[in-house]
Amino acid sequence: MTDISRLKVSLTKHNAHKVSSLLKKYRANQVLDNLGEVNADEAQAHKNLSVQSRNRVPDVWTKAKKLGDNAIDALVLVGIIFSHHDLISAVINASGRSGFSGRIERDKQLAAKAYTNFVQIIDQLGYATKRDYDGVSFNLRSMFEIPGLGPLVGELLGYKLAAANWNRIGTIADEAVAQDFHMVFGITSKELKDWMSSDAQPGAAGTQLLPKDEEFFQAEDEGSAPKAFEFRPGHQERSVEPITRSTPARTKANQLHNDIQNRLYAYLKAKLGAANVGTEIDTGSGTAIDVATKEKGKVTFYEIKTSKSVRASIRQAIPQLLEYAYWPNEKRAEELVIVSHLPLTRTAGSYLNFLRDQFELPLSYRQFDIARNTLV
Numbered sequence: 001m002t003d004i005s006r007l008k009v010s011l012t013k014h015n016a017h018k019v020s021s022l023l024k025k026y027r028a029n030q031v032l033d034n035l036g037e038v039n040a041d042e043a044q045a046h047k048n049l050s051v052q053s054r055n056r057v058p059d060v061w062t063k064a065k066k067l068g069d070n071a072i073d074a075l076v077l078v079g080i081i082f083s084h085h086d087l088i089s090a091v092i093n094a095s096g097r098s099g100f101s102g103r104i105e106r107d108k109q110l111a112a113k114a115y116t117n118f119v120q121i122i123d124q125l126g127y128a129t130k131r132d133y134d135g136v137s138f139n140l141r142s143m144f145e146i147p148g149l150g151p152l153v154g155e156l157l158g159y160k161l162a163a164a165n166w167n168r169i170g171t172i173a174d175e176a177v178a179q180d181f182h183m184v185f186g187i188t189s190k191e192l193k194d195w196m197s198s199d200a201q202p203g204a205a206g207t208q209l210l211p212k213d214e215e216f217f218q219a220e221d222e223g224s225a226p227k228a229f230e231f232r233p234g235h236q237e238r239s240v241e242p243i244t245r246s247t248p249a250r251t252k253a254n255q256l257h258n259d260i261q262n263r264l265y266a267y268l269k270a271k272l273g274a275a276n277v278g279t280e281i282d283t284g285s286g287t288a289i290d291v292a293t294k295e296k297g298k299v300t301f302y303e304i305k306t307s308k309s310v311r312a313s314i315r316q317a318i319p320q321l322l323e324y325a326y327w328p329n330e331k332r333a334e335e336l337v338i339v340s341h342l343p344l345t346r347t348a349g350s351y352l353n354f355l356r357d358q359f360e361l362p363l364s365y366r367q368f369d370i371a372r373n374t375l376v
Contacts, residue, residue, distance in 0.1 A: 002166045004179055009047035009083045011114035015040045016048055017121040020076040024069050028061040047083045048076070050159035060155045067148050073125045074143045078153055080121055081184060082160040086110065087118065092183045095135070096286070100144075100186040101215050105135040123238070126254050129212035130288040131236055132280045137288075139215045140185055144195065154196030157181060173197060210254055210306075216287065216320055227284040229332040231294045235265040235279040256306045260341060260368050264291050264302065267368075267375055285327045287320075292333070300335040301325055302366075310348045313340040314365065321363070338365045343376070 018038035022031045032055055035045055045051070050058055064075045081087045090109035094102025104122075106115045119136040122128050130137035143149065158172040166175055173193040176182070182192035238258035261279060268277045268291065276295055280288045291302040303321050305313035321336040344365050355361045367376040 002164050004085045004164050006164045007085045010044050013041040013044045016080050017124045019045050020073050023072045028057045048079045060152050071146050071149050077125045100141040101139040103135050103137040129215045130280050150195035229284045232281050233275050233278040253306045260304050283324045289324050299333045301333040302337045302339050304339045310342050310345050335362050339368050343367050
């Protein structure tokens with residue numbers, strides 16, 4: 001009989017997600033020989049990759065490499081989650097679980113050290129939507145937009161089930177459903193079976209939005225009753241992996257967002273003081289603002305965008321800033337600022353001026369110049 005409690009691996013060792021970078025750099029059968037390059041724990045890597053006897057790395061990782069870097073990141077996350085029954089339970093029981101998304105909270109679903117490491121894992125692999133001291137929100141929807149990934153997930157889950165003493169009666173899909181694995185992904189049992197067998201894409205939206213933005217634009221309910229907004233200073237540094245020419249566009253955008261957030265916080269802290277700047281602050285309505293400042297009682301919200309054009313950045317940012325500041329009928333901020341790495345164009349500037357003049361919206365656009373490390 002399958003015993004999920006047999007799935008155990010150290011949750012206190014760092015760098016579990018780093019095997020992803022090794023898989024992108026080396027052949028799958030070379031990864032174990034290069035763990036020292038990223039200070040990854042050998043026993044942990046063996047469990048997460050489902051390494052077989054005689055140090056054989058399953059072919060599923062070679063297949064993932066052929067699908068591209070996004071597939072590697074996704075499959076590594078699946079491998080890590082399904083290597084420990086506590087992680088499986090934590091994701092299933094995530095607070096506010098709705099579809100593909102949820103929130104893991106410190107000392108609730110996971111103890112402090114395990115929580116800290118899991119935050120790093122899910123953030124670095126590109127599936128975190130909000131990260132702060134108390135919890136990390138995630139959205140797995142984009143995982144289902146990777147062509148060819150479903151069958152590989154099924155193949156990897158087969159190894160995890162075997163490690164849990166599965167008697168191999170029936171199919172991998174049937175046993176995965178029997179163990180409630182579909183609930184980890186936030187999909188139905190049928191959707192998991194279809195995804196694993198025919199690569200159907202449950203709920204796929206075909207979008208290139210970052211995970212946080214996906215969660216905002218694709219939410220289907222109005223969330224819980226809003227609470228009063230409470231300004232909280234402070235910042236959890238977002239780790240930024242080196243960006244290479246082979247890094248997927250979505251990952252590059254996520255890393256650029258993190259880089260700008262780190263730099264913007266440092267810039268505003270130096271200007272206004274640490275007590276007056278915060279990041280990922282809960283708006284009170286189930287969303288979080290990238291950066292906020294409070295100066296002489298005046299609150300300003302900053303929403304960071306990394307789109308390829310100023311127009312696209314403005315198009316995405318305005319509905320988010322309006323909801324963050326006013327949903328459903330409360331004024332939380334006096335100024336709303338769109339921040340991008342791109343310089344403002346004349347046409348976009350005219351558009352924002354028109355919105356301010358005609359509708360009295362307190363909107364503005366600021367470029368964060370990374371080369372000069374300053375807000376222009």
